[in-house]
Amino acid sequence: AQSVTQLDSHVSVSEGTPVLLRCNYSSSYSPSLFWYVQHPNKGLQLLLKYTSAATLVKGINGFEAEFKKSETSFHLTKPSAHMSDAAEYFCVVSSGGYQKVTFGTGTKLQVIP
């Protein structure tokens, strides 16, 4: 069995303040984990991925995420939010023989000027 839980459907931050988007997963196998971003009326773009190498993963646009096996978490962070970060973010887990892919329900990030 495999699942992803994004704990917040909406997050609102002020420009210049830190961003934290939370993701917990469950998997019977060693998972690969991804964060994607989707801007309005656009496709999904990969922000970063974890594939059993370093547990702290750095991605594009200043985002990073830490894989914590003991907490089954893969939270996405950014030290300082920018207006252009306003978008929907998806946490994704992939594992198993055919690498079944499961998307979280998404977190909409609002950045207030």
Place this chain on the structure above:
Amino acid sequence: DAGVIQSPRHEVTEMGQEVTLRCKPISGHDYLFWYRQTMMRGLELLIYFNNNVPIDDSGMPEDRFSAKMPNASFSTLKIQPSEPRDSAVYFCASSPSLRGTEAFFGQGTRLTVV
């Protein structure tokens, strides 16, 4: 590479009509995925192919939906007959392999069935 290319970007059709969505994956990618995104259900995997062969179609909602991949550079998702509840954004994605690699998404086709 131009990325994953989907056509059309927007489609409006009347209930009962046949709809065909098209996808050109990134050259060299062995896996192709079709997803549907709605406000109610979020992102759902409909079907995926490996080397042009359908591997898992358990996400296809019903027999009105069918997908084909006649060659490595082209796939179609067909809905016949279409219904208003099929209105959604349909994404195609491709990846070079499954283990540890990300999928690259197209811009999506916004389907409206009236």
